[in-house]
Amino acid sequence: MPDHKMLIDSREVTFKPGMTILEVAKNNGIKIPTLCHLKDATPTGTCKICVVEVNGEKDLVPACSTPAKKKMTVQTNSKRTIKSRRTTIELMITSGNHNCGVSGKSNGNWTDFQMKAIQYENSDELCPVWGDCKLQELAYQYQAKMDRSDSIWKSDSPELINPLIIRDFSRCIKCGRCVQACNEIQVNKAIDYSYKENDIKIITPGDKPLVDSDCVFCGECVQACPVGALVEKKSKDKWRPFNSKKIRTTCPYCGVGCQQLLHVSKGQIVRITGVEKAEPNKGRLCVKGRFGYDFIYSKERLKTPLIKDKGHFRKASWDEALDLVVKKFKEIIAEDGPGALAGVSCARSINEDSYQMQKLFRSVFKTNNIDHCART
Amino acid sequence: MTNSFSEFKKAKMFLIIGSNMTQAHPVASTFVKNSVQKGAKLIVVDPRKHKLTDFADIHVPIKVGSDIAFLNSLIHVIIDEKLYDKDFVTSKTENFEELKQKVKAYPPETCAKICGIKTSLVYEVARALAKVKPVMLCYTLGITEHTCGTNNVVSIANLQMLLGNLGVECGGVNPLRGQNNVQGACDMGALPNVFPGYQTVVDKSCRKKFETFWKVKTLPSENGLMIPEMMEGLVDGKVRGFYIFGENLANTEPDIKKVEHELSSAQFLVVQDIFLNETTVFADVVLPAAAWSENDGTFTNSERRVSRVRTASKAPGEAKPNWWIFKEIAKRMGHEWSSSSAKEIWDDECSIIAPAFTGIKYSRIEEDGLQWPCSDENHMGTKFLHKDGYFTKGKGSFIHVDWTPPAEIPDKKYPLVLSTGRRLYHYHTRTQTGRCEGLNDLLGEETADISLKDAKTFKIDHGETILVSSRRGKVEVKANITDEVPEGMVWMAFHFRKNNANWLTNPAFDPITLTAEYKACAVRIDKLL
Numbered sequence: 001m002p003d004h005k006m007l008i009d010s011r012e013v014t015f016k017p018g019m020t021i022l023e024v025a026k027n028n029g030i031k032i033p034t035l036c037h038l039k040d041a042t043p044t045g046t047c048k049i050c051v052v053e054v055n056g057e058k059d060l061v062p063a064c065s066t067p068a069k070k071k072m073t074v075q076t077n078s079k080r081t082i083k084s085r086r087t088t089i090e091l092m093i094t095s096g097n098h099n100c101g102v103s104g105k106s107n108g109n110w111t112d113f114q115m116k117a118i119q120y121e122n123s124d125e126l127c128p129v130w131g132d133c134k135l136q137e138l139a140y141q142y143q144a145k146m147d148r149s150d151s152i153w154k155s156d157s158p159e160l161i162n163p164l165i166i167r168d169f170s171r172c173i174k175c176g177r178c179v180q181a182c183n184e185i186q187v188n189k190a191i192d193y194s195y196k197e198n199d200i201k202i203i204t205p206g207d208k209p210l211v212d213s214d215c216v217f218c219g220e221c222v223q224a225c226p227v228g229a230l231v232e233k234k235s236k237d238k239w240r241p242f243n244s245k246k247i248r249t250t251c252p253y254c255g256v257g258c259q260q261l262l263h264v265s266k267g268q269i270v271r272i273t274g275v276e277k278a279e280p281n282k283g284r285l286c287v288k289g290r291f292g293y294d295f296i297y298s299k300e301r302l303k304t305p306l307i308k309d310k311g312h313f314r315k316a317s318w319d320e321a322l323d324l325v326v327k328k329f330k331e332i333i334a335e336d337g338p339g340a341l342a343g344v345s346c347a348r349s350i351n352e353d354s355y356q357m358q359k360l361f362r363s364v365f366k367t368n369n370i371d372h373c374a375r376t
Numbered sequence: 377m378t379n380s381f382s383e384f385k386k387a388k389m390f391l392i393i394g395s396n397m398t399q400a401h402p403v404a405s406t407f408v409k410n411s412v413q414k415g416a417k418l419i420v421v422d423p424r425k426h427k428l429t430d431f432a433d434i435h436v437p438i439k440v441g442s443d444i445a446f447l448n449s450l451i452h453v454i455i456d457e458k459l460y461d462k463d464f465v466t467s468k469t470e471n472f473e474e475l476k477q478k479v480k481a482y483p484p485e486t487c488a489k490i491c492g493i494k495t496s497l498v499y500e501v502a503r504a505l506a507k508v509k510p511v512m513l514c515y516t517l518g519i520t521e522h523t524c525g526t527n528n529v530v531s532i533a534n535l536q537m538l539l540g541n542l543g544v545e546c547g548g549v550n551p552l553r554g555q556n557n558v559q560g561a562c563d564m565g566a567l568p569n570v571f572p573g574y575q576t577v578v579d580k581s582c583r584k585k586f587e588t589f590w591k592v593k594t595l596p597s598e599n600g601l602m603i604p605e606m607m608e609g610l611v612d613g614k615v616r617g618f619y620i621f622g623e624n625l626a627n628t629e630p631d632i633k634k635v636e637h638e639l640s641s642a643q644f645l646v647v648q649d650i651f652l653n654e655t656t657v658f659a660d661v662v663l664p665a666a667a668w669s670e671n672d673g674t675f676t677n678s679e680r681r682v683s684r685v686r687t688a689s690k691a692p693g694e695a696k697p698n699w700w701i702f703k704e705i706a707k708r709m710g711h712e713w714s715s716s717s718a719k720e721i722w723d724d725e726c727s728i729i730a731p732a733f734t735g736i737k738y739s740r741i742e743e744d745g746l747q748w749p750c751s752d753e754n755h756m757g758t759k760f761l762h763k764d765g766y767f768t769k770g771k772g773s774f775i776h777v778d779w780t781p782p783a784e785i786p787d788k789k790y791p792l793v794l795s796t797g798r799r800l801y802h803y804h805t806r807t808q809t810g811r812c813e814g815l816n817d818l819l820g821e822e823t824a825d826i827s828l829k830d831a832k833t834f835k836i837d838h839g840e841t842i843l844v845s846s847r848r849g850k851v852e853v854k855a856n857i858t859d860e861v862p863e864g865m866v867w868m869a870f871h872f873r874k875n876n877a878n879w880l881t882n883p884a885f886d887p888i889t890l891t892a893e894y895k896a897c898a899v900r901i902d903k904l905l
Contacts, residue, residue: 255553257677286402302664303693346622350673368600
C-alpha cells in the first residue's frame, strides 16, 4: 500500500495507514511528550499530555490514540497545546503527594519546603524518585506552578507490607502504565483499574496487598511507573539518580540472558532495571533478575582460601592453598596418571572461566575428565 | 535453540512440551503470552496444568515419561492423513520410509492408553499442527531429564522435520537452557568429548590444532568422564582428585545419600565457590571466587547470543576471578598463559580457535550480543540455524525411536510418581536467592504438591506436614493441594536442603548423555504419626 501524506508542524511527512499521530511524529523525529504511553501496549489516551491540535477539530486530540489521516494538518506545540499540557500537569501535581520542586505560584523560587526536602538525600519527605520522575520533568519543562495549599491530596499511607515493592497511592497519577505493564507486557493480570465512589484506583482483585494477590513480583509495573507510586523496597534510601551510575550487564539466572542496567552507588548495586529495546528481553525482567542481586554483598561470602586441618577449615593464603592443590594433583598424576583427576566447571560463571578450566584440565593435567552440569 | 527469542512475538503457533516457562523462564514466557494474545495458537503438552496452560488452546496432560508415545502417535497421524510437508521431507531429509513403517505401531488408541489421554486429542493436535506453518517448538528439562531423554529429543526433531518446520523463522527445535551460561559452558568445551566450539577430542586434526594453539605436546585422545562417572569413580578410587567449580553437587544430584557418600570418598577435593555450601563440607581446599558482577566476561544465552557481563563492584576480601585461579594453577605446573583478562581470553583465544565464534569480539558486543555462528567480523550473527533446510550433515535424518517407560514406575509400595522442577522465587539450591532480601518472604519453604483426589485418598489436609519417601530416602514436607498436579503425582523442587527432592530422586540415567531421571521416580506419601 502506498504511503499517505500529512503535515506535522508544517513539515510534510509520510505514513502507512493504521499509524497513530504519535507514531508518525516519532518516525519523523518530531517529539511529542507522553506520560501514559507504554511501548508495545495499546494506547489508552488517559493522561492527555500528548494532546495536539488538528486543523478542523474543535478539541485537542491525544496523539497516542488518534489515527493519522490523509492530508491531516497537526500542530504539536501550539500555544493551546502547551497551555493544555500545563494545566493537566498542574492538576496531576495537586491531586497527590508531589513535593517535587515545582515553583510556587507567588514567587518564582522554590518553596522553603522544597529546599528543605532536598537538603537530605534520605529525607522521608523527599519523593523516592526525585530526579527520575516523568511528572517532575514535565513540570519543569512546562513551567507548571503550584503551592502546597493547592493540593487536594489527603494523607494516605503507603503499602509497605509487600516484599520488594512499595505502593504509594498518594503519588499515583492513575496513568495506567502499571496496569498495561502487568496485563499487556508481562501478562500476569494481577492489577486493574477500579472505579469505586467516583475515585479511580489501581487495585488487585479485592483491593488486597500485592503479596496476597496473583502478583509475581516481576516489578515491570515499577519500571513502568513514571512517578514515585511504585518503588523498589531495597532501593529506597540507597538509590538516587544523581548519585548512581548505570552499568549494562547480563542477568545471572536462567538461560534467557536478559539485559540489565545495574544502578551502582558507592560501589554497590542498589537497583536493577531492564535495558529498553535490548535483545532478547526488550526491557523486561523477572523477580530474580530485578531483585536477586544482593547475595553478592552477603557477610557469608568467602573472603580467603580455606584449608581443612584436622576436620576444620582454617584460613590460608593464596600461595599456600594453590601450592597444596598443585602438590596433591601432581602426586595423584604421578601415581595413577592424569585420568585420576576430574573436574566440574560452572554453568553460572562466564565463558572465559569455563574456557580456562577445560584448558587447565586438557593442556596442563592432560585429561579430558572435564564436564559441567549441562546434563543434569 | 535453533531459533531466537525475538521470533516469539511473530510466531503463529507454539508447541511447548515439558517446559514450565512462566516459572523457569519467566521473561521468555511473556513473549509467548503476548503472541497468544494477538492470536497465535498455543499447544501445551505437560502432565501439570501449570500457568501457561491458562493461555493454551489445547493442553495435553500426558503421563510423566510418555512423550515418545505421544510424539510417535502424532507422527503416525500426520503421515497416515498425508499432512506432512512432502517437499521438505523429499528434498531435505532421509530415512522417511523407515519412520513411516515403524510409527505404525503407535496408533492414537495405543498412545491414548500409554499417555492417559483421549484418542481424539491426538488427532486434534496432529491436525492443528499440520494446519499452521511454521510451528515453533520449545522444550525444557521435561524432555531431557528422563532415561529416554536423548530419544525424546530425537522424536521432537522427527516431528519438526516431518512438518517442515526447521530452517525457517518462527519454527525450529528450541530447548530453553536452564542456567544463564550452560550454553556457554558447552560452547567453551567444558565437556569430556569436545574442545571449544564442539571440535572433538578424538579427532587427531582437532587435537593437532589445539596442541599448536596451546603450545603443548600431545593432548589426551580419549573422551573423558561425565559427572556421574566421575562421582562413581570417587568411590572405586578411579578418580582420586576432584575439582568442583561453582556447583553444589551435594544438593543438585539425584539421591543425596549416594552423592554424599561419593563426595566423602574423594581423596582430595577442591571446591571453588562464592559461599560455603553443602558441597564444601567435603572439601580439602576451598578457593574463594569473584561472583557475577565482580569481573568482566561474557555469557551465552539459549539462543546462542554472546552478551557482555560487566564489573559493578569489587570482590570481597581476597576472592579472585575464576580465570585467574586456573591461570595460577597452570603457572605452578609450569605453564605460562599469556591472557590476563577475560577480554584477552575471549578475543585472543576463544574467538580465534573456534570457527563459530570468530566474528565475535568484545568491541562488537558493547551493546546487544551476537549469535553464533558468526564467521567473521562483518557477520551479523545467526538468528536461526539450518536456513532453507540445509543441515550440518547434509540431509536431516529421521531416526525412529521407541517409547520406553521411566526406570522406576509406581507400584504397590510406592504408588505415586515424583516429578521435580524449579519454582519462580528461587534458583537451584538457594545459595544465591536464599541470600537476597525479599525472596525468602515470597517462598520460605518447600512443599509437596499433590492433587485434591490424592489428598482425599490419603486423608491429607492442605498445609499438613507429611512424609514423602522413595526407595532412597524420605523427607518431611508440607502438603500443598493444587489443581496444577494430576492425580497420582507428587511434585517438588530442590531449592531447600531439608526437604530437597533429591533425597528421593532416582540416579538412573539416559545411556548416552547420562542425564538423570529427575522427572520420574516412585514415591509414597504418609501422614506423620
